[in-house]
Amino acid sequence: xxxxRVVVTGIGxxxxxxxxxxxxxDALLAGTLGTTPVxxxxxxxxxxxxxxxxxxxxxTEFISELPHSQNLARGxxxxxxxxxxxxxxxxLDRSLSLDNKVGVCLGxxxxxxxxxxxxxxxxxxxxxxxxxxxQYKRYPSFSMSASIAKCFGFKGPNTMIPTACAAGNYAIxxxxxxxxxxxxxxxxxxxxxxxxxxxxxxxxxxxxxSPDKCxxxxxxxxxxxxxxxxxxxxxxxYEDAQARGATVYAEVxxxxxxxxxxxxxxPSVNGVANVMRNALKQAGLNPEDVGYINAHGTxxxxxxxxxxxxxxxxxxxxxxxxxVSSVKSMLGHAMGAASALEAIACILSLKFGQLVPTINYENxxxxxxxxxxxxxSRKFDSKVAIKNAxxxxxxxxxxxxxxxxx
Amino acid sequence: MxxxxxxxxxxxxxxxxNGIGKEAFWENCAKGVSGIKPITLFDxxxxxxxxxxxxxxxxxxxxxxxxxxxxLDRTTLLSLVAAKLAIEDSGIAITDENRDEIxxxxxxxxGSVKSISDFDMEGxxxxxxxxxxxxxxxxxxxxxxxxxxxxxxxxxxxxxxxxGFNASHDAVGYAMNMLxxxxxxxxxxxxxxxxxxxxFLGFYKLGLMARGTFTDPVKDPxxxxxxxxxxxxxxxxxxxxxxxxxxxxxAHIYAEILGYGQQFDPECDDRYNPQATGLMGAIEEAxxxxxxxxxxxxxxxxxxxxxxxxxxxxxxxLEQVFGYRAKELTRTNIRxxxxxxxxxxxxxxxxxxxxxxxxxxITTAATSVxxxxxxxxxxxxxxxxxxxxxxxxxxxxx
Numbered sequence: 001x002x003x004x005r006v007v008v009t010g011i012g013x014x015x016x017x018x019x020x021x022x023x024x025x026d027a028l029l030a031g032t033l034g035t036t037p038v039x040x041x042x043x044x045x046x047x048x049x050x051x052x053x054x055x056x057x058x059x060t061e062f063i064s065e066l067p068h069s070q071n072l073a074r075g076x077x078x079x080x081x082x083x084x085x086x087x088x089x090x091x092l093d094r095s096l097s098l099d100n101k102v103g104v105c106l107g108x109x110x111x112x113x114x115x116x117x118x119x120x121x122x123x124x125x126x127x128x129x130x131x132x133x134x135q136y137k138r139y140p141s142f143s144m145s146a147s148i149a150k151c152f153g154f155k156g157p158n159t160m161i162p163t164a165c166a167a168g169n170y171a172i173x174x175x176x177x178x179x180x181x182x183x184x185x186x187x188x189x190x191x192x193x194x195x196x197x198x199x200x201x202x203x204x205x206x207x208x209x210s211p212d213k214c215x216x217x218x219x220x221x222x223x224x225x226x227x228x229x230x231x232x233x234x235x236x237x238y239e240d241a242q243a244r245g246a247t248v249y250a251e252v253x254x255x256x257x258x259x260x261x262x263x264x265x266x267p268s269v270n271g272v273a274n275v276m277r278n279a280l281k282q283a284g285l286n287p288e289d290v291g292y293i294n295a296h297g298t299x300x301x302x303x304x305x306x307x308x309x310x311x312x313x314x315x316x317x318x319x320x321x322x323x324v325s326s327v328k329s330m331l332g333h334a335m336g337a338a339s340a341l342e343a344i345a346c347i348l349s350l351k352f353g354q355l356v357p358t359i360n361y362e363n364x365x366x367x368x369x370x371x372x373x374x375x376x377s378r379k380f381d382s383k384v385a386i387k388n389a390x391x392x393x394x395x396x397x398x399x400x401x402x403x404x405x406x
Numbered sequence: 407m408x409x410x411x412x413x414x415x416x417x418x419x420x421x422x423x424n425g426i427g428k429e430a431f432w433e434n435c436a437k438g439v440s441g442i443k444p445i446t447l448f449d450x451x452x453x454x455x456x457x458x459x460x461x462x463x464x465x466x467x468x469x470x471x472x473x474x475x476x477x478l479d480r481t482t483l484l485s486l487v488a489a490k491l492a493i494e495d496s497g498i499a500i501t502d503e504n505r506d507e508i509x510x511x512x513x514x515x516x517g518s519v520k521s522i523s524d525f526d527m528e529g530x531x532x533x534x535x536x537x538x539x540x541x542x543x544x545x546x547x548x549x550x551x552x553x554x555x556x557x558x559x560x561x562x563x564x565x566x567x568x569x570g571f572n573a574s575h576d577a578v579g580y581a582m583n584m585l586x587x588x589x590x591x592x593x594x595x596x597x598x599x600x601x602x603x604x605x606f607l608g609f610y611k612l613g614l615m616a617r618g619t620f621t622d623p624v625k626d627p628x629x630x631x632x633x634x635x636x637x638x639x640x641x642x643x644x645x646x647x648x649x650x651x652x653x654x655x656x657a658h659i660y661a662e663i664l665g666y667g668q669q670f671d672p673e674c675d676d677r678y679n680p681q682a683t684g685l686m687g688a689i690e691e692a693x694x695x696x697x698x699x700x701x702x703x704x705x706x707x708x709x710x711x712x713x714x715x716x717x718x719x720x721x722x723x724l725e726q727v728f729g730y731r732a733k734e735l736t737r738t739n740i741r742x743x744x745x746x747x748x749x750x751x752x753x754x755x756x757x758x759x760x761x762x763x764x765x766x767x768i769t770t771a772a773t774s775v776x777x778x779x780x781x782x783x784x785x786x787x788x789x790x791x792x793x794x795x796x797x798x799x800x801x802x803x804x
Contacts, residue, residue: 046534068675104670109546111516111568119604120523124530128607129452136608137676140515141547142570146793149670155684158670158795159576160568162517162547170565177583183668198526201534202542257589259509259564261555264543274506274561282589392543393552395564 006176007404008249008347009241010090010234012082012190014059015341016052016227016331020085024341025348028330029377031359035214035225035332040114040195046204048211052227052332053195054078068150073112073138076147078230078337079192083148090234092186095244103156103184104145105175107167107191108336109391111141114194144192156184164391165296165333167191168231168340169399173255175235185240190232191340199226199335206265208300214333216297216326216358217304217372219365224298227332231340233347250347253384253400254283260394267303267390272310275396276386280314283400287315290322290400291382292355294346295372296390297326298333305367307388312369323380325373329359339389343399346387350403355380409650413582415801416657417496417645419488419596420757423459423638423744427491432761434743440624441744442636448603453610454617457627459638459745460601470557477540478553481518481600485550486557488641489594493558496645497657498592500559509562509590510551511581512643513574513597515749517547517566520602550598563590568749571709571791573597574642575752578799579666581646591651596643596753605748609637614713627742628712635712638745642753660760664698664784665800667691674794678715682723684796685788689727692798698784700728703800705736707755707787711746720790752789752797759785759801 013020016034017027027034037043038051059081063069069080087093096102115135122131137143145160157178161170168191175189203209203226210222233249241248256278260271280287296307312319327342334341345356354377361374387399418428423441425431434441441459450456466475466483469490475483489510493500500508516522521544529537543549548566555564563584567577574597581595599605609615616634620626627636644660652659669691671684679685693699706724710717724732740751740758747754789797 110522111547113522116519116523117526120526120530123523124527128603131607131611133611133613136611139608140570141568142515142573142791142795143793145569146670146795149794150672150675153672155670155672155687157579157668158569159580159668160515162514162566162568163564164546164548174580174583177587181583181586183583197529198522198545201526201529201537202539202545204534205537205539206542257563257565258506259552259555259561261505261559261561261564263556264549264552271561391548392546393548393564394555395548395552 004180005238006179006235006252007238007241008233009236009246010086010092011249011344012085012089012232013341013344014054014078014082014230016054016229019057021344028345028356029354031357031375032330033359034330041197048204048209050212050225051195051200052225052334054229066151072147073115074194075112075192076144079106079144079148080151082230082232083188086232086234090246092234100185101156102154103158103178103187104148104154105159105171105187105189106145107161107163107171107340108141108144108193109164109167110196110199110335111162112139112144112194113196113198115139117197148188163395164393165335166339166389166391166395166397167336168338168343169387169389169397172233172340172343172399173397176252176255179235179237187235188232189235190230191337192230193228193334193336195228210299213360214299214329215360216299216329217365217368218361219363221299221301221304223300225332227334229334229337229341231337231344233344248404250350251402251404253402255279255397255399256282257397262394264393267306268394269306269309269313271394271396272306272390273313275398276310276314279386279398279400285384285400289384290386292349292380292385293322293324294342294385294387295324295326296388297328299328308368308370319370322370323355323373324370325356325358327356339387343387346385346401350385350401353379353381409653410648411586412649413585413646413663414649414652415644415660416647416652417492418660418757418760419491419495419643421461421484421488422640422754423461431757435758435761442623442627447601455610455615457620457623457636458601459747461640479518479521479544481598482550482553484600484641485512485554485598488596488643489554489558492594492643492645498645505559506561507591508560509564509593510554510560511565511567511577511593511595512551513567513577513749513753514547514550515568515570515573517549518544518600519604520600521545523604554594569795570793571748571751572789572795572797573749575789575797575799576668579668582663582666585646585648592645592647594643595646596641597750598641599639599747599750601637601639606637616712627745635746638747640747640750642750642757662802663799664802665692665696667695667798669796671794671796674792676792678719678790678792680719680722682719684794685719685723685790686726688796688798689723692800696800698800702784703786704783705738705785707759707785708737708739709788709790710739711741716790720788755787756801759787
């Protein structure tokens with residue numbers, strides 16, 4: 001039981017540095033900065049003004065032929081667009097039959113919170129009576145996963161997991177479980193998030209936002225930068241993928257979770273070490289099997305030193321030379337979409353044998369004594385990688401991903 | 407089936423509009439005591455609906471003590487009290503040896519939407535530099551589940567499931583899968599919902615709520631036949647573990663969860679599908695999972711909440727699945743007693759289903775549906791939502 005292998009056969013990306021996985025991948029390797037002055041709301045009263053927004057992309061046209069694709073909120077649009085890309089990439093449109101159980105497993109931090117923020121503005125400036133029904137309908141998280149299923153007619157298990165900044169990893173992990181348990185034949189998994197005033201407000205208030213760039217692992221790092229986007233992968237069982245001649249990007253060997261259970265916002269070395277240990281145990285591997293870690297790497301003082309200490313706890317001396325890079329240096333923190341987008345970076349790294357860099361890196365921090373693949377991508381030949389994600393509330397999840405060898 | 411693949415309920419914690427603690431809740435369910443009453447948490451004078459299932463005078467201090475409660479919102483406090491009751495009821499001692507094997511799976515679709523909205527509105531009113539940083543952690547949807555872990559030192563799997571009306575049904579399904587895969591030994595599983603003006607306005611403006619003058623909100627909460635629903639709130643959590651684990655520690659077993667089925671119905675376009683294709687699919691999956699047939703089911707816990715099309719779709723599914731037996735099934739509907747508590751609804755359905763054979767069947771409503779019933783053997787717990795999420799759970803009394 002539960003011995004089946006689960007693989008990634010399609011990828012869809014909506015990000016601040018590229019739309020579609022190829023553009024995203026090229027931008028990652030080139031070390032592209034996706035954080036820019038915030039457009040969505042007026043930041044003049046805020047201490048910082050930079051965000052990782054998706055500019056110059058309107059998914060509406062791309063998804064307009066799908067049923068139920070009208071009047072979707074921004075996060076749901078991102079999710080549906082990324083799903084369409086992933087479905088086309090997996091070449092599944094043609095090979096799916098009505099009998100196939102296609103599930104959806106999506107993560108988010110704030111759901112379609114721009115809708116709630118419109119409600120909040122109307123409430124404050126006109127009164128609660130004058131808030132509008134359309135926003136109440138589109139705001140809640142479950143309308144995101146329902147939108148994907150309705151647009152594509154998917155009847156399989158439809159699950160929404162809002163475990164904040166680790167949600168994408170939770171969702172991909174649970175999708176893997178659903179396939180192993182035969183609860184679905186294909187699962188659309190990942191995360192989606194629209195840019196949020198509430199998030200920007202909150203992180204600014206706790207002084208966790210960098211005023212210019214996100215510098216993970218740098219001695220002078222000044223914080224994270226809130227962002228947005230969607231990352232979707234198509235997961236299926238290896239034998240099914242093989243039978244239909246699908247291209248396989250990577251294998252999901254397993255995942256683990258842990259909970260700090262100590263503090264809502266301060267990460268714990270034990271909790272973070274436990275999640276990597278649990279993930280390796282679930283995948284049946286040892287620390288020495290791992291050749292790369294795609295970090296949570298938010299660029300805050302607390303996260304980066306905690307993550308590095310935990311890596312040292314698990315990997316010992318190998319931590320000195322372990323490549324550990326952070327996509328957030330480029331995208332900022334796409335919240336519920338972050339770990340999905342970063343898992344995709346990790347999958348593509350394994351597929352193409354190239355590590356994505358941590359950009360904006362200048363000064364070594366003795367508390368972050370890892371090899372963060374500074375500023376330039378480079379080749380690597382390891383077979384197995386870990387994708388870390390840690391969330392508010394101490395909800396941690398790590399994926400173990402592997403190059404596909406037949 | 408292997409004992410480590412059988413999932414059982416070994417603890418119950420309920421904070422309901424008609425009673426806090428399993429005894430009060432069950433007794434009031436049995437007597438048909440309604441928790442639906444005039445709303446006191448916010449002013450409803452601008453709207454044509456004034457009743458809800460409110461947890462009156464909710465005071466967490468007797469359960470949790472005074473310490474550390476100041477910055478917690480109502481959603482979190484309801485969750486903490488239900489968790490505390492469930493842990494105590496299960497008899498599980500949380501120690502350094504087992505805390506990383508004990509976790510939480512909470513059904514919650516919006517977390518505390520009041521916390522999220524209030525935080526942003528404070529920024530709009532006072533300026534972004536004046537929001538209260540201590541309230542910021544309350545704005546993530548996974549905050550209530552995380553606070554349960556922090557309060558009780560639970561370092562195992564911690565997750566939140568947010569599928570709307572089915573969030574707590576689906577939390578149960580998720581937890582079953584986690585336990586079967588050995589990802590945790592014990593999970594506190596259920597759902598929570600807080601009554602607040604934000605949720606009230608959402609339901610009200612989307613036309614889901616019964617409006618106008620009630621003849622009797624207690625006897626006829628949905629203004630039959632189907633004018634709309636009445637909201638509820640609260641939290642219900644269960645301790646779930648494998649039969650093997652429960653046996654080893656000699657735990658009292660309330661029920662076994664025999665099966666779980668989950669489907670999405672793309673035909674639902676913000677209204678229930680009269681053909682109930684997805685709901686029937688979920689029921690069939692639950693039967694297959696439990697290795698049972700329709701004739702093995704004795705009672706059904708309904709998801710009907712007064713919203714137009716919900717009861718009709720559900721009854722159609724039951725007729726199709728059970729044929730002539732559909733009329734013989736005992737039906738219960740907890741929402742008639744406590745209102746539609748959204749993400750906590752499924753957990754309350756299950757909590758009511760555990761009333762077991764202790765109680766006499768009674769009829770409170772002016773319809774044929776009983777608010778509480780004399781349960782025997784296997785019950786089918788249904789969940790259905792207008793966006794298309796469909797769930798069925800089969801419980802067997804221990």
